[in-house]
Amino acid sequence: MTARFPLPATVDIPQVIVVTGVMAAGKSTVSQLLAERFTRGVHLRGDEFRRMVVSGRVDMTPHGDPEAERQLALRHTIAAHAAHLYAEAGFTVVVQDLFVGRSLEPFLAQIPYRPLSLVMLAPEVSVVMRRESERVKKGYGDNWSIRDFDHRVRTETPHIGLWLDSSKHTPEQTVDEVLARLEQARID
Structure with missing residues (x-):
């Protein structure tokens, strides 16, 4: 059994924690484990909103497509509103x-x-490559290169919040570190 650090007193208050990263970074696993650490936790998976579109869905590609970008913005708006409503109801929401x-x-x-x-x-990148090769769900392929996508994330995404190199951590250790450094992740 993995030793868990005690939660800081301010952690179990309703809040919104956004978890992101490249495909195969461990977002799903870490987000689920993180949400489970709270007395009232919600794991809000943005990709679920994408999958709800059963016809007419246009997925993102590296080349950009206005309809794909519009649908992504819609998905993000829905996720933001859902996160806010859950938090107002007293839950900690991991988006x-x-x-x-x-x-x-x-x-x-x-x-x-x-x-x-x-x-x-x-x-x-080498860790993402290994994880991608081991998982059933594939995020990369003809459209996305792991190196190119990682480079895009690191160079085009604002460096706010907590950027965490989880290469040498188990998912449980990653959650422990997120909780220990939650104040560094605050963006408000």
């Missing part, structure tokens, strides 16, 4: 999604609830 480049700050601006934190999972 997990891809927020790359200029999409991050408009998303955060749509969440009026405070405290608001951001965690960017930023493992080394």
Whole structure:
């Protein structure tokens, strides 16, 4: 059993924690474990809103597509509103999604609830490559190169909140570190 650090007194208050990072960075696993650490926790998976579109969905590509970008913005708006409503109802909400480049700050601006934190999972490219090869769900392929996507995240995304190299951590250790450094993740 993994030793868990005690939660700081300010952690178990309703709040919104946004977890992002490249595909295969561990967002789903870490977000689920993080939400489970709270007395009243919600894991809000932004990708669920994408999957709800059963016809007419246009997925993002590196080349940009206005309709894909419009649908991504809609998905982010829905996630922001849902996060705010859950937090107002007394839950700590862990929002997990891809927020790359200029999409991050408009998303955060749509969440009026405070405290608001951001965690960017930023493992080394070699670790992402290994994780991608081991998982069933594939995020990369013909459209995305792991190196190019990682470079885009690191160079085009605002460096706010907590950027965490989780390369040498288990998911549980990553959650422990997020909780220990939650004040550094605050963006409000």
